[in-house]
Amino acid sequence: MQVNPSFRLAYVPGVTPGKWARVWGERLPDVPLDLVAVPSTDGERSLREGDADAGLVRLPVDRDVLSAIPLYTETTVVVFPKDHWLAAADEVALADLADDVVFHPLDDTLGWTDLPGRPAIERPATTADAIELVAANVGVLLVPQSLARLHHRRDLTYRPVADAPQSQVALSWPQEQTTDLVEEFIGIVRGRTVNSSRGRGAVQAAAEPEPKKKATQPRKPQQQKPQPQKSGAKPRPKPKAATAKRGKPKRRS
Template sequence: MTEHGDTPFRLGYVPGATPGKWARIWAERRPDVPLELVAATTDEAVEQIRAGSLDAGVVRLPIDRTGLHAIPLYTETTVAVAPKEHVLTAVDEAVLDDLADDVVLRPLDDTLPWPGDRPGRAASYDPPTTAEAIELVAAGVGLLVVPLSLARLHHRRDLAHRPITDAPQSGVVLTWPDAENTELMEEFIGVVRGRTANSSRTPRRSDGPPAGAPAPATTGRQRRRAARRR
């Protein structure tokens, strides 16, 4: 991709991720390069990064890291979403065994890394998306176990969520092509890692003055010495 001009730096991000702070910092530092935010699932973002239509992505693990860099950003708390009148809401936190007698919905876009059996009883229908699963929870069909950011994203007044202390947690990473980093990619990594505007990973010449810099001044004695050596 072209690094400058009107061509944007394109960042994919999964539902629940909040790249707005990075976008604001980027706009201050690189007003010449638009930052385009593209909502996508983890699989969609990874596919588009490999295809070159995204420069980078904020995605949830697990992913196939073949051909990709990935740096961890944060780990999300896992919560159970339930109707407000459900017994689960009477406690501050719960464990997976507390869900054993409940139907727990399993949306097809779930990315939690379950090492074994999922909690609770399986529903007769697996909703295609977390958003649809939330609607089913509100209708009293079952509960839902998701990363906290998704519970907040789909917040409803008639629902509540509680942390599940022994549930697997979702790791969120920044991923981009496993190749030599472009100037813009280094710049964005700096934004994500909180480096200041004066910090730079851009390689600098060490064998002379920067390109375009004026030649160093010479004295008359230096010029005479140089003439005698010719």
């Protein structure tokens, strides 16, 4: 089997592949894992053009070309200045944003069909640009919670929005390139052990010889140690050997 010199994993902003990368390093130490950070809008393109072997991307993707395993769904939050009246609420509804300017950046990850609130004069190029406008108290922004944390600022806060669209993160790869290394990473994100995995790590584990057991020698019978005598005590006399008593010879009649 031909082994790739490395495994390239693309990931979009807000996704943290660190825990899976650590497992990869433990399971396949001879295959470097190259983490490739890509913009939110370039996750699918990086896989189509061969810039990565697999990717942690946001759905949807073209299922005619790419395979995808959904991993988790993120909570959507609204980001606003700390002195905004929304800070008094524990949870926000879309109807609460009717009087606010709601930014819709070009790299939006929520796929809005009907954006709430009032539209901005123009769409910010990126989520980072939209965050700057929110900090200037121009409007608010709806994003997955991981992106709110990624662009954290001391003067901003956020609240969950229960009735907003949500973003789903998935592991994706080209359908025609489901290699052993791809199978290995699938096993890692699904929590499979090395023995239950279908990838290269399972082959390596099966090929490793079991450790030899050390031969155990029979134990020698333990001899009882003589008990030490107490000081001042007289030694016990050795018992005399028993002698048979001889009786008187019987007279012959």
